Amino acid sequence: MKRNRHDKIIELIGTHDVETQEQLADLLREAGYDVTQATVSRDIRELKLTKVSTGSGKQKYRIMEQGDDHLKDKYIQVLQNGYLSMDRAQNILVMKTVAGMAMAVAAALDALKMDEIVGCIAGDDTIMAAVRTSEDTLVLMEKIREMLKD
Numbered sequence: 001m002k003r004n005r006h007d008k009i010i011e012l013i014g015t016h017d018v019e020t021q022e023q024l025a026d027l028l029r030e031a032g033y034d035v036t037q038a039t040v041s042r043d044i045r046e047l048k049l050t051k052v053s054t055g056s057g058k059q060k061y062r063i064m065e066q067g068d069d070h071l072k073d074k075y076i077q078v079l080q081n082g083y084l085s086m087d088r089a090q091n092i093l094v095m096k097t098v099a100g101m102a103m104a105v106a107a108a109l110d111a112l113k114m115d116e117i118v119g120c121i122a123g124d125d126t127i128m129a130a131v132r133t134s135e136d137t138l139v140l141m142e143k144i145r146e147m148l149k150d
Contacts, residue, residue: 005033007078009043010063011104017060019051024061031100047074075108076147083148084125088137093117093129102127116140 008031009024018024025040035043044061051059063071082101087094097105106122109129116136120129131137 003077003081005035006043006047007081007101007104008033009047009049010074010078011101011107013049013061013063014107015103017054017058019058019060072112075111078104078108079144080148083144086141086144088131088134088141090134091131091137093127093131093137093140095127095129097125097127099125101125114140114143116143 005028008028012018012024012027012031016023016027018027021037021040021044024044025035025037028035028040047063049061049063052062054060063074078101082097082105084096084098086096095102095105102122102125106120106127106129109117109120109127116131116139118130118132120127122128129140131140
């Protein structure tokens, strides 16, 4: 449950400008998580979230920049938790995820900065990733399979 909640928090801060713990708690409750302010505070510490300026005078939470290995493990964990299947159509990779996890998995794929991916679009349970070439799509699928093995 904690891992799912952490994945949801990563998704929420990636799709909303979350300014306060209370706002994050409200978004989690709307998503079906029964949380207290203390739980959200603990999650923020464990995920190493920090506040950054949005450029409009406000601040929002985001994952603190750390060593690439630490963050890479988190992103791979999100991928492993949400992934169901993948297929390709020439240079487009289509991934199926657990319902509600597509945005989190797409954000993780983007954060992993794989050279083959130009960008991702996510719905509720489906991701379409634009890949540079058809050959790169095959390379990318193999990289993802390797990450899922861990």
